[in-house]
Amino acid sequence: MAKKKHYVVWKGRKAGIFTSWAECEAQVKGFTGARFKSFPSKEEAEEAFATGASTTAKTKTTVTKKNDTDINEEVDWDSISVDVGCRGNPGVVEYKGVDTKTGEILFSHDEIHIGTNNMGEFLAIVHGLAYLKQQNSTKTIYSDSMTAIKWVKQKKAKSTLERTEQTAYIWSLMDRAERWLQTNTYENKILKWQTEKWGEIKADYGRK
Numbered sequence: 001m002a003k004k005k006h007y008v009v010w011k012g013r014k015a016g017i018f019t020s021w022a023e024c025e026a027q028v029k030g031f032t033g034a035r036f037k038s039f040p041s042k043e044e045a046e047e048a049f050a051t052g053a054s055t056t057a058k059t060k061t062t063v064t065k066k067n068d069t070d071i072n073e074e075v076d077w078d079s080i081s082v083d084v085g086c087r088g089n090p091g092v093v094e095y096k097g098v099d100t101k102t103g104e105i106l107f108s109h110d111e112i113h114i115g116t117n118n119m120g121e122f123l124a125i126v127h128g129l130a131y132l133k134q135q136n137s138t139k140t141i142y143s144d145s146m147t148a149i150k151w152v153k154q155k156k157a158k159s160t161l162e163r164t165e166q167t168a169y170i171w172s173l174m175d176r177a178e179r180w181l182q183t184n185t186y187e188n189k190i191l192k193w194q195t196e197k198w199g200e201i202k203a204d205y206g207r208k
Contacts, residue, residue, distance in 0.1 A: 006045035007199065010052060011035040017045050021199045028199075029075075037196055075198055076191075077101040079140040082128050084120035085205030090161055093117070093170065095124035097131065098203045100142060107131050115161065115170035121148030122157050123170075124203075126177040129186050138186075142193040144201045149190050155181040 007018045012027035012034045021038075028034035039045040079100045086093050093115035096108035107127055112120070125148055128141045143149055151157045157174050161167055193201040200206075 005038045006042050007038050008045050008049045009036040017049050076140045080128055081142040081202040082124035083201050083203035084117055086117050089117050090114050093120040095120045096203050097128045100202050103202050112170050114166050118147045119159050121145035122151050125152050138188055140189040142191055144193040
């Protein structure tokens, strides 16, 4: 069972410590300059809230990151978000894509017997690109995996998972996804979801 996270809001509609992403989101979504972060324990959250976590928080809200996104940017809510659910790594893998604003599931893949987290993230992004292409949409895709984003941009997945009879299915999906990238073009942005600023990605399975 996943440990329950605690969310600290330093700047939002209401400052405080919240025990669910929904409560935290209500304070920060659409709030200009919102500052918040999730913590794995109540004790850490209380300490961070009490001290203001000034050094850590300020650093994380001013650093410009590579790969198309700045930590200071706001969420593009007219987008889709993808994520993976894993049991073990390697292990059982499933993924889905959702409407970032509403959380509505737009597409998903049932459990794959064995694969890795990064492979699932890669497949989710490519599935999202194909889905949006069918919709003639240039919406942004958010993923919280920089590795998968890099693989997509390189049009080549560099997983170390051995090709065996047990892994044949996920590798067939990976090969097909690579072929799609190599034979299709797209204008969609693929951006890193800023978990430390925005909380868990909307497609999160809640298994961390």
